[in-house]
Amino acid sequence: MSKDRLDIPDYNTLFSEHRFVEQRLNKQQFEAPCSEQETAEALAYSQSAEYMEKNFNRKAVVINPHKACQPLGSIMAALGFEKTLPFVHGSQGCNSYFRSHLSRHFKEPTPAVSSSMTEDAAVFGGMSNLIDGLENSIALYKPEMVALCTTCMAEVIGDDLSSFIGNARQKGVISEDFPVAFCNTPSFVGSHITGYDSMLKGILSYLYERSGLQAAPGSGEETGEKLNVMLGFEPYTGNFAEIRKILDAFDTKYTLLGDHSGNYDSPATGEYEYYYGGTKLADVPLAANALGTLSLQKYTLKKTQDFISETWKQQVSALSTPLGIAGTDKLLEAISELTGLPIPASLLEERGRVVDALTDSHPYLHGKRVALVGDPDLLIGLIGFCMEVGMEPVHIVCSNGDVDFNEVKFKEEAEALLASSPYGSEATVYVGNDLWHMRSLLLTDPVDLAIGSSHLKFAAKDANVPLIRVGFPIFDRHHMHRYPILGYQGALNLLSQIVNTVLDELDRNNSGFNYDLVR
Amino acid sequence: MDPIRKDEFDSEACGSKAPKSKPCPRPKPGEAAGGCSFDGAQITLLPIMDAAHLVHGPIACAGNSWESRGTLSSGPSLSQYGFATDLNDSDIIFGGEKKLKESIDYIAGRFAPPAIFVYSTCVTALIGEDMDAVCKEAGDRLGIPVIPVNSPGFVGSKNLGNRLAGDALLQYVIGTGEPEPELPPGVNLIGEYNIAGEMWDIEKLMNSAGIAVTSRITGDARYKEITWAHRAKVNMVVCSRALLGLAKEMESRYGIPYFEGSFYGAKETTYSLRQMAYLMNDRDMERRVDRLTEREESRLTQDLRPYRKILKGKRAVLYTGGVKSWSVISALKELGVQVVGVGTNKSTEDDVRRIADRVGDDTEYIPEGGATRILKTVRERKADIMIAGGRNMYVAMKEQIPFIDINQERHKAYAGYEGLLRLAKELTYSLANPIWKLASSPAPWDKEVPYDR
Ligand code: SF4
DSSP, X not given: OOSOSSOOOOTTTGGGSHHHHHHHHHHGGGTOOOOHHHHHHHHHXXXXXXXXXXXXXXXXXXXXXXXXXXXXXXXXXXXXXTTEEEEEXXXXXXXXXXXXXXXXXXXXXXXXXXXXXXXXXXXXXXXXXXXXXXXXXXXHHOOSEEEEEEXXXXXXXXXXXXXXXXXXXXXXXXXXXXXXXXXXXXXXXXXXXXXXXXXXXXXXXXXXXXXXOOOOTTOSSTTOOOEEEEOOSOOOHHHHHHHHHHHHHHTOOEEESSOTTTTTSOOOOSOOOSOOOOBOTTHHHHHTTSSEEEESOTTTTHHHHHHHHHHXXXXXXXXXXXXXXXXXXXXXXXXXXXXXXXXXXXXXXXXXXXXXXXXXXXXXXXXXXXXXXXXXXXXXXXXXXXXXXXXXXXXXXXXXXXXXXXXXXXXXHHHHHHHTSGGGTTOEEEESOOHHHHHHHHHHSOOSEEEEOGGGHHHHHHTTOOEEEOSSOOOSSSSGGGSOOSHHHHHHHHHXXXXXXXXXXXXXXXXXXXXXXXX | OOOSSOHHHHTBOTTOSSBOSOOSOOOOTTSOOOOBHHHHHXXXXXXXXXXXXXXXXXXXXXXXXXXXXXXXXXXXXXXXXXXXXXXXXXXXXXXXXXXXXXXXXXXXXXXXXXXXXXXXXXXXXXXXOOHHHHHHHHHHHHTSOEEEEOOOGGGOBHHHHHHXXXXXXXXXXXXXXXXXXXXXXXXXXXXXXXXXXXXXXXXXXXXXXXXXXXXXXXXXXXXXHHHTGGGOSEEEEESOGGGHHHXXXXXXXXXXXXXXXXXXXXXXXXXXXXXXXXXXXXXXXXXXXXXXXXXXXXXXXXXXXXHHHHHXXXXXXXXXXXXXXXXXXXXXXXXXXXXXXXXXXXXXXXXXXXXXXXXXXXXXXXXXXXXXXXXXXXXXXXXXXXXXXXXXXXXXXXXXXXXXXXXXXXXSOOOHHHHHHHHHHHHHHHHHOTHHHHHHSOOTTOTTSOOOO
């Protein structure tokens, strides 16, 4: 297949051809098009402070949202456990969106089913759908556990999962000992991170309670060294490998509670298997006897953290996503404190190498103004990383940032963090806003770089700012999630992603005088 | 709550208005089913590119779906904005109508769209929001059409949603405007959504034969052009059984004859163009169409030659919904590809009949969903390639099966003569890529199977 014998243009080139341009112009007669002047005026207006004020006064409608709903997070949590089938109790549409959404990000299949509620269920309740659904899905997909969550529809009609599952057992549809963990995840409360938390807590508490074991912190292993680690709503499969590497360097034993990296980074062996990896179900009750728990998304994992400290009586060290040098330092300190082990020399050496890389690149990053969009814990990590290398966060939008940890709100923490460095002095943190707000911010007060998910690409394009894709979802770039962003290695990956974008921009916009070979 | 899915629907064949035996298939609990009616309604209406589309409900439906479709626009992009009322728990308790009204007002004030479509979702339908009244009041006050689309997810499948969207067009849009007097009489294209620009390829052909398009329903459409759809001479239902009801209703209301056709494959394309000219009742046009289709077909035969050589005798499993399940078979047959398995999950009885007309006895029908089932067919039938939608793509990759995306996220246009050429090229590339050989070979140190490369 050497040279294309035939050139068949597709929409990337085809529609700039003369005949199509003409056709488009023709079509404008239906559009009552604005004149070029009007268009320019509208654009200017959308960049004005006046419009920004109007835009920020907008209360009712959300334009270009940057959050997904609870059940989506719940599916991710369920896929963190061995042979567990996520089951969404509601009508079929949501589930099909969730599956596409997650699959488009990870480029992997997402096994998840729904009870396909219909109008009858809306009137009479969804019990029979749920029971039939359990029967069918267990027969079809042969899971070892079902992780059941609700959609807003089931919540509104007030379906009671616990009693429905009980009825299914009574009817013999599922055996008495078949595990069905469950949680309530209405879409009109919280966001995908809330749903992740609810399901993780649901699974941990369910498997623990039914095991009949008693929590005895520190007695889990003869050596007493075992640690629990939770990554939370984690869009990077690479982060799992990285955290393992770090824990292994400490030479501590550990259990990852919720590890979906197997499901979302499985090999192409020629046979699709439905379930790959995940935390072993039997390990969950044993986790109650660990030394302590390390949580890497403290805002996301609120309920789970509380459950672990209250019921398992364990020490919980809760951090936000450990990005950058300082973030990773904190991580290592937390592991060291929980396990009593010293920080390994190999990691110190790695730290030194990454610090070296940061010093190499800092001239290109210093003073760069950035806009950030993401989930709360990711943003705390990103703000820290940016300031560490002399970049200045300017606009920070967190749609689902109405959360707190130990009575400190996300916004307060973010602001305190920003206030701790002169590089944070320009920043404003917006909670509950959407990407149309961000667009206003980008247009009225321009920045050099935008960091956020693929959804930000529209606003970034309007404002002509390069977008560095970090977070969830990333639909339009391949394999970003396979590279870790946490830990020292992750800092290096983030750094090269950012600095090389800056360098690409330099080359692309060069004036002819600065097209340098060495940078 | 008034049932949205009226009882009469159930007694009708899916997609048709005539009484028949089988209704739109309902989803089975516990399966990995496809999209909901809300999704279906959006698929149909979102390609009205200059309108605003507002989703009334909690963040679920809009937050997980905005801007994820490959329908292209040649101009306005308002349709790509994700508008949502994002109801929270207190809205659920006290009602979201006020928020809805404010949202409509804001959109009208800021974006000045020619119309606003407002979609109900499961929750807003359940809590009994009077969307029709809010839309009507807002529309009267603002002086633009504000159109309620009552197609909450729980009423049924995607297909039903397509249909309910068609009903909204009939009720609120079609017949409310008049075309410019100089517009020549023409054809409505119904159920063609301009995925990857397919509509433009079709229009190019129609232009060359001098057939005018009256309204696009709805690929790359402008709101205004749909208001005068009732002035068309012919309706062509392109690849969407679910909008057949719209065509039937337009026939009885406005006396517009319709036909069902497809643009997948040269034969179907030629047939469709001929049919248009025939129903337009214009001899000159028929002659022009004949000349055009002859020329295009013979050019295509030339162009396809190298691909046919490679594709001949290759075996494919096709898994896609509705009309594509049979129309793509024709296209594949023209390329020499044999369809050894075909999904009938989302097909109506008519579709299945058409599939049967096109494939031999040797083809396996795959009635229910689920990756396992499709894969089984691929393996048992020794298929070379799988042709399906995006959600099955990653499963195919795990199984090292060459794959082509045929559904809404595809980035290639396969309609018309050039489309068939593109399909041939994609199939060839997908089959010929060296990665399959690498993927299916053991590592060199694995002695058990000889490493032949
Ligand atoms: S099933 Fe209902 S809640 Fe779910 S996406 Fe469809 S309309 Fe929205």
